[in-house]
Amino acid sequence: EAQVTQNPRYLITVTGKKLTVTCSQNMNHEYMSWYRQDPGLGLRQIYYSMNVEVTDKGDVPEGYKVSRKEKRNFPLILESPSPNQTSLYFCASRPTPGQGAREQYFGPGTRLTVT
């Protein structure tokens, strides 16, 4: 089954404790992206990756890092989480532009709480 998986689905942590949210897709997609969802703000892009070893900032990258060492994986790293990073996080992927697909596949979301 074609899907995007995220782990963990729920995480409660404390300020300053490094954490990683994993994202994996099994569709051989080149493009992957992270969004955060906050009440009244919709979803906003954090980082994206056009391919392996190619990443770039989205609209709200502060406090986050990403890596893309393999095509299927795109982890989101919070080196020193703060309470304002409490949010619902989504990973998404889609094929390379021009390959015909016109939609993005979303993961199930990760609910992160930073106390």
Add this chain to the structure above:
Amino acid sequence: AQTVTQSQPEMSVQEAETVTLSCTYDTSESDYYLFWYKQPPSRQMILVIRQEAYKQQNATENRFSVNFQKAAKSFSLKISDSQLGDAAMYFCAYRNRPSGANSKLTFGKGITLSVRP
């Protein structure tokens, strides 16, 4: 930069009735895609319908249809014969037609739709 505006935070509809969710957007591009996503309590993002800007014909998917007014930059979603399972948050989203650039989706703030039995 593109923006998407959903001005109504909440709406309610009687089961079996029709409801229209509004969305406006701003862009200087001429070629783009528009989407409506549904987010039920499970929080999964589900694509409801999409519209290519170069197509004049409004997209339809079963009970869901859109009214795309390109000149007015308006993209509303009509849900016919509303069902209890339609209760969710709905997001309007925009994406530039890809040309090697970031395939970023720009989302509105969302609207919470409740369905009264």
